[in-house]
Amino acid sequence: MRDFKSILIFGGLGFIGSEYILKARKRFPDAKIINFDSQNYATSLHTKELLDTIENYIYIKSDIRHKDQVISALKEFSPDLIVNFAAESHVDNSIESAEVFIDTNIKGTFNILEATRLIQDDGENCILHHVSTDEVFGDLDLEGTAKFSETTPYDPSSPYSASKAASDHLVRAWARTYKINYLITNCSNNFGPRQYTEKLIPKAINLLLDNKKVPIYGNGKNIRDWIYVGEHVDRLIDLQMSSAKNDTYLIGGNNELSNVEIIKEIVSIIHPSGQWNLGEYIAFVDDRKGHDMRYAIDDTKMRNFLGKVDKESFSDQLQSTVTWYQKNLDWWE
Numbered sequence: 001m002r003d004f005k006s007i008l009i010f011g012g013l014g015f016i017g018s019e020y021i022l023k024a025r026k027r028f029p030d031a032k033i034i035n036f037d038s039q040n041y042a043t044s045l046h047t048k049e050l051l052d053t054i055e056n057y058i059y060i061k062s063d064i065r066h067k068d069q070v071i072s073a074l075k076e077f078s079p080d081l082i083v084n085f086a087a088e089s090h091v092d093n094s095i096e097s098a099e100v101f102i103d104t105n106i107k108g109t110f111n112i113l114e115a116t117r118l119i120q121d122d123g124e125n126c127i128l129h130h131v132s133t134d135e136v137f138g139d140l141d142l143e144g145t146a147k148f149s150e151t152t153p154y155d156p157s158s159p160y161s162a163s164k165a166a167s168d169h170l171v172r173a174w175a176r177t178y179k180i181n182y183l184i185t186n187c188s189n190n191f192g193p194r195q196y197t198e199k200l201i202p203k204a205i206n207l208l209l210d211n212k213k214v215p216i217y218g219n220g221k222n223i224r225d226w227i228y229v230g231e232h233v234d235r236l237i238d239l240q241m242s243s244a245k246n247d248t249y250l251i252g253g254n255n256e257l258s259n260v261e262i263i264k265e266i267v268s269i270i271h272p273s274g275q276w277n278l279g280e281y282i283a284f285v286d287d288r289k290g291h292d293m294r295y296a297i298d299d300t301k302m303r304n305f306l307g308k309v310d311k312e313s314f315s316d317q318l319q320s321t322v323t324w325y326q327k328n329l330d331w332w333e
């Protein structure tokens, strides 16, 4: 089993990155954990305070768009594992204004790769784990049964997914040309605690708790494969501890639900004895430009590689997510 002395995380104040730090603290008890994050609009002071209680943990407020800041962090901490979660992550924002997505997701990844090259040149060996999305593959037919796999060609639809696709390409090119050790994982839609309220599930929970309707794009039939953030992070760490290197793995939840179906599930948790009435809980709005129809993941490669892993039920995961938001209504205030 691989172990690490110094783990540098880019974007660890975010939704998935913070879950990663909490779990990595337990699974890599001896490692120094360094969190390099610019603390953008999608982070919460409460998340920062929660992480500040962790032992052998350092937070650096810095920005991956500045190469000198990335280089100085890597030189100072000589990590043997680098995990990159840092990104602009919201598709709607990328449609409104793409430039920061190009700067952070593409140029920022370039800066991380260049800095990684430098510390490898100093004789330090490390693995760069680049965390990416299934959205790089575009979308699938609504009625079909096809799924994305590691061999699916890239065909991104939005400025966000194009910027993530570009960053994946950079990682593979730098690995091949400059012999950087890497892992890329492409995961489906995550849900769970501490996700900023612009994303569908936390937005829906907050609106429904406030007795308001949830705005849903188009006809609400678009399908996403939902995975609990803790499950995603467990698989990231399983792969890091394994012998996996210079390879790509898809990670999915095997929970395909349309947007209307996911709202119905949340309503049934918040109003357990109520009757489902679509018009009472959903307001359909103009469709998102270029809206992907369906995502689905075939993660056979990862499952075969890791063997049997524990899996909680989706309804328990959704229930605990709703409970978390009920108890933490002030997380973003």
Ligand SMILES: NC(=O)c1ccc[n+]([C@@H]2O[C@H](COP(=O)([O-])OP(=O)(O)OC[C@H]3O[C@@H](n4cnc5c(N)ncnc54)[C@H](O)[C@@H]3O)[C@@H](O)[C@H]2O)c1
Binding pocket: 010, 011, 012, 013, 014, 015, 016, 017, 036, 037, 038, 039, 040, 041, 042, 043, 062, 063, 064, 065, 084, 085, 086, 087, 088, 089, 104, 108, 131, 132, 133, 134, 164, 186, 187, 188, 189, 190, 191, 196
């Ligand atoms: N949320 C999902 O469903 C999902 C699914 C698959 C993959 N991903 C990928 O996982 C990663 C994390 O996603 P998330 O949902 O936690 O996003 P998030 O928006 O919650 O977190 C992103 C983090 O990156 C930081 N960041 C942004 N720009 C930065 C910069 N220039 N310099 C330093 N830090 C910066 C932010 O402050 C934030 O803490 C992203 O790369 C995303 O593409 C997300």
